[in-house]
Amino acid sequence: xxxxxxxASSSKxxxxxxxxxxxxxxxEEDSKGAINTQLTEAYEGDxxxxxxxxxxxxxxxxxxxxxxEKDKDDESLRRWKExxxxxVDINSAGETLDPEVKxxxxxxxxxxxxxxxxxxxxxxxxxxxxxxxxxxxHYNLTFTFKVSNNIVSGLKYKNAVWKTxxxxxxxxxxxxxxxxxxxxxxxxxxxxxxxxxxxxxxSYTAKTQFLDDDxxxxxxxxxxxxxxxxxxxx
Numbered sequence: 001x002x003x004x005x006x007x008a009s010s011s012k013x014x015x016x017x018x019x020x021x022x023x024x025x026x027x028e029e030d031s032k033g034a035i036n037t038q039l040t041e042a043y044e045g046d047x048x049x050x051x052x053x054x055x056x057x058x059x060x061x062x063x064x065x066x067x068x069e070k071d072k073d074d075e076s077l078r079r080w081k082e083x084x085x086x087x088v089d090i091n092s093a094g095e096t097l098d099p100e101v102k103x104x105x106x107x108x109x110x111x112x113x114x115x116x117x118x119x120x121x122x123x124x125x126x127x128x129x130x131x132x133x134x135x136x137x138h139y140n141l142t143f144t145f146k147v148s149n150n151i152v153s154g155l156k157y158k159n160a161v162w163k164t165x166x167x168x169x170x171x172x173x174x175x176x177x178x179x180x181x182x183x184x185x186x187x188x189x190x191x192x193x194x195x196x197x198x199x200x201x202x203s204y205t206a207k208t209q210f211l212d213d214d215x216x217x218x219x220x221x222x223x224x225x226x227x228x229x230x231x232x233x234x
């Protein structure tokens with residue numbers, strides 16, 4: 001099975017002030033003007049903030065069959081649709097308006113050690129501490145997902161983290177716009193560095209969401225994780 005990979009080039013470090021435990025986030029932004037667009041940016045607003053500026057407007061929602069048959073005489077539009085739809089089987093997937101996205105796998109990768117493969121519970125609420133990260137370590141999140149039925153526009157990742165009831169991180173990343181296909185897509189998040197020090201160690205709560213431009217949520221995870229002096233034993 002082939003994997004279509006989109007890797008973002010942004011990076012972020014979350015730093016803790018040892019004196020008062022307050023976090024500071026440093027974001028670097030980058031974007032690529034392709035169909036599989038990546039955009040990482042900081043955000044300070046609520047989870048339901050307006051993302052209008054980042055939307056990819058495809059016009060009125062159409063089934064894949066309707067989209068493939070629309071404006072057949074427009075050569076530039078025909079080439080655009082070929083690029084977007086690729087080898088999609090229009091006859092099998094072309095009658096449904098609503099796309100479907102399933103997050104198939106999640107893993108945390110860090111240089112020099114084995115991956116932490118995260119089991120995704122059906123209710124989106126992992127029991128107990130889901131994973132433990134070593135303080136001061138480099139890591140990133142990778143995941144695979146499947147798109148069915150129709151094109152998903154503006155698929156994005158949102159994540160918020162709290163420590164002792166105080167939000168210490170809030171971020172989002174635009175993953176891209178994807179057509180349905182049999183093969184899985186794969187995405188690698190930007191590299192991150194865990195904070196270190198006495199105020200950084202301990203338990204955190206987090207909420208992770210995968211949404212599209214219409215704010216349809218395909219997966220929401222509510223969980224706890226730890227930052228410790230060492231990695232969780234496997």
